[in-house]
Amino acid sequence: MFGPEGPTLRELAVQALSSVEHGYDLLAPKFDHTPFRTPDPVLDAVAEALAPLGPFTDGLDLCCGTGAGSRPLARLCRRSVTGIDFSAGMLDVARRRVPPAGPPRVSWVRGDARALPFTGAFDLVVSFGAFGHFLPGELPGLFAGLRAALRPGGRFAFPVFAPPRPTHPGFWLLSGFDAVMRVRNALRRPPFVMYYRALRLGAVLEELERAGFTVELRVLPGFGRRADGSPRGRLVVARNDGAPEPGAHTAAGRVNS
Structure with missing residues (x-):
């Protein structure tokens, strides 16, 4: 399935009948050959959109999987890049495909995104395609942990795309x-836990603001616009403190989910 190097239908079925952690351990060797891996154009678009907000020193890839997000982070962060994921199998693949030598220095941590073991360690956190693994009731704790992991003025960013x-x-x-x-x-x-439509963007933005972030939406222009003129791709940038950046729009009143 998904081509000769991707998982078979039977392998996907076994994964789906496992726990999330064990399922991704099983999928890890073939994960990069599935549509679940964030495409390079999305990674590049996020890096391009975040570059004017830097420079950044230390970055975290939340729910990093096989480490695809380390590439845009390495372009943005001068000192270190850290990936955290609770799947040992995914992290094993990441360690093999991404060299630790820098700059920036790259390291991997096995841990739960809902209980981050960091305090004031980063000025940039990114996440790609992870929100389907969180239930709505888990967002307050997740965002509180993220804010604690960020330095004052640090940002949490993730891309979102208009639903069909x-x-x-x-x-x-x-x-x-x-x-x-x-x-x-x-x-x-x-x-x-993996749902594509369980979380609405408006609810996510509200929870970010409730956690104390200043939330902005930035257009990712490379993905075009829908028939009604709304952008297909946007970047959510949640800042630990401070006013919105020039050229950005606050999230309130601008989300159709």
Whole structure:
């Protein structure tokens, strides 16, 4: 499935019937050959959008997987890049494919994003495609931990893309996936938390602001616009303190989720 180097349907089924942690351990050797890995154009667009907000010294890739996010972070951070993930299998792949020597220095930490072991350690945190693994009730703790891990003035950034309309086949594909996962989790333990449509952007932004962040939305221009003129891709930038950057728009009142 997904080509000769990707996982088979049977391997994906075994993964889905496992815990999230063990499932990703199993998927790790073939993860980069699936659509679940964030595409390079998205990584490059995020790095380009964040570059004017720097310079940054130390960066964290939250839920780093096999380390794809270390490449844009290495372009932005001068001293160190850290990846954290709770899958040992994913981190093993990351260590093999990303050299530790810098600058910046690259290191990997096995840990839970909901209980970050850092205090005031970073001025930039990024995350790519991780929000489907968090339930709505986990966001307050997640964002409180992120804010504690950031230095004053530090930023947490992640890309978001306009969801498909109900008239698009992708809408029904994602909705169907979520429905199957809900049935699976109702029948089997431990649950495999991975939902594409469980969290709405508006709710995420509200929780960020409630946690004490100043939240901004920046357009990722390389992904074009929808028929109604709204951007297909945007970058959420949550700042630990301070006023919005010049040229950015505050999130309030500007989100359609």
